[in-house]
Amino acid sequence: MTRTEPPEAKTAPAPTVIADAVDIVYRVHGAGTATGRGAATAALGRILRRHRDGQERGVRTVHAVRNVSFTARRGEAIGLIGTNGSGKSTLLKAVAGLLPVERGRIYTDGQPSLLGVNAALMNDLTGERNVHLGGLAMGMSRAQIRERYRQIVDFSGIDDKGDFISLPMRTYSSGMAARLRFAIGSAKDHDVLLIDEALATGDRSFQKRSESRIRELRERAGTVFLVSHNNKSIRDTCDRVLWLEHGELRLDGPTAEVMREYERFTGGRA
Numbered sequence: 508m509t510r511t512e513p514p515e516a517k518t519a520p521a522p523t524v525i526a527d528a529v530d531i532v533y534r535v536h537g538a539g540t541a542t543g544r545g546a547a548t549a550a551l552g553r554i555l556r557r558h559r560d561g562q563e564r565g566v567r568t569v570h571a572v573r574n575v576s577f578t579a580r581r582g583e584a585i586g587l588i589g590t591n592g593s594g595k596s597t598l599l600k601a602v603a604g605l606l607p608v609e610r611g612r613i614y615t616d617g618q619p620s621l622l623g624v625n626a627a628l629m630n631d632l633t634g635e636r637n638v639h640l641g642g643l644a645m646g647m648s649r650a651q652i653r654e655r656y657r658q659i660v661d662f663s664g665i666d667d668k669g670d671f672i673s674l675p676m677r678t679y680s681s682g683m684a685a686r687l688r689f690a691i692g693s694a695k696d697h698d699v700l701l702i703d704e705a706l707a708t709g710d711r712s713f714q715k716r717s718e719s720r721i722r723e724l725r726e727r728a729g730t731v732f733l734v735s736h737n738n739k740s741i742r743d744t745c746d747r748v749l750w751l752e753h754g755e756l757r758l759d760g761p762t763a764e765v766m767r768e769y770e771r772f773t774g775g776r777a
């Protein structure tokens with residue numbers, strides 16, 4: 508007897524990220540308690556209060572993500588949109604495993620890599636050293652890094668205006684630094700690549716290069732998440748969009764549909 512699989516098992520690619528009813532809460536310590544006092548006195552006061560009451564006073568909570576659920580699959584490029592402070596970066600950090608969830612679960616298949624404008628490169632080291640260290644940090648071998656070094660530098664365009672790659676990163680403009688971060692981060696194939704506003708800083712020609720790099724990464728079977736306020740970038744690179752507002756998932760669907768509703772909501776502005 509031959510076994511037939513259910514049709515969805517054949518057509519739907521494997522899930523890479525599953526968020527199940529996720530809540531994320533920040534705790535801001537010392538909010539409003541240190542007025543007029545030194546930081547050490549305020550800290551001591553907090554410790555004493557905690558001991559007395561069993562819980563800490565003067566802690567404010569920010570409920571950044573509320574009851575968010577979605578399933579991302581291999582080969583998808585998913586845009587994350589929403590007005591300022593809606594929880595996009597927070598959700599991305601939690602998928603990367605850099606923030607704990609308060610409630611719910613996030614399951615990931617493979618190692619998610621967060622590529623943000625704040626990705627940790629060393630300002631006092633040259634661009635060249637950062638390419639090597641960044642590559643090692645992503646799990647590339649020395650030989651792989653050597654092999655791709657020229658490609659990374661050329662992609663970043665850092666040397667277009669002179670030999671900047673041999674200068675410390677603190678001499679780079681913010682756009683140059685962001686381009687190098689993107690070039691390093693995207694040099695490796697990722698199971699799940701999380702990109703936070705990386706495209707916003709580069710000039711138009713760099714944006715075009717990064718958009719086609721995102722398409723390539725996606726074709727090589729990974730899942731890409733892109734946070735952006737640039738609606739055109741989202742339209743050009745993503746086939747699905749999650750729209751967050753006040754930490755809640757307002758819409759999850761095909762790019763054209765979600766962007767239409769979002770633009771109606773923002774009056775055409777991001």
Ligand SMILES: Nc1ncnc2c1ncn2[C@@H]1O[C@H](COP(=O)(O)OP(=O)(O)OP(=O)(O)O)[C@@H](O)[C@H]1O
Pocket residue numbers: 533534535569570571589590591592593594595596597598
């Ligand atoms: N480290 C933090 N401590 C406390 N609250 C935070 C922290 N980071 C973010 N928040 C709060 O969490 C909420 C969501 O912020 P988040 O940065 O995720 O939004 P965002 O949608 O990425 O915003 P933007 O589009 O402005 O970058 C906001 O209310 C913000 O003030």
